[in-house]
Amino acid sequence: MGERNSLTGFAPVGLFMKVLGVEIFSSTCVKLEGENPFPWDVTIKYKGLKVIRSAGKTEVIFANNKSVIVTTLEPTIVSL
DSSP states (O other): OOOOOOOGGGGOOHHHHHHTOOOOOOOOEEOOOOOOOSSOOEEEEEEEEEEEESSSSEEEEOOTTTEEEEEOSSEEEEEO
16 A cells, blocks of 8 residues: 555565465576466566566567567476
8 A cells, every 4th residue: 555656556576476476586587377367468587587478478688688478377497
């Protein structure tokens, strides 16, 4: 219930990531599960890793610009 578009007005990041179905282990390893429940794309950046979670797919882009597209809803670990 904080200020709009401010991190302090946001739900706890861990809870948000769990709802989103993303668990980051390191900058080269991420677990994806389910689908994006939000009507907009969500982009997460972590130490050169970029995860773009859309309605029907997730794109994982590593720091070396290699990318992987995941379309399955099953739990999937993506690593470099």
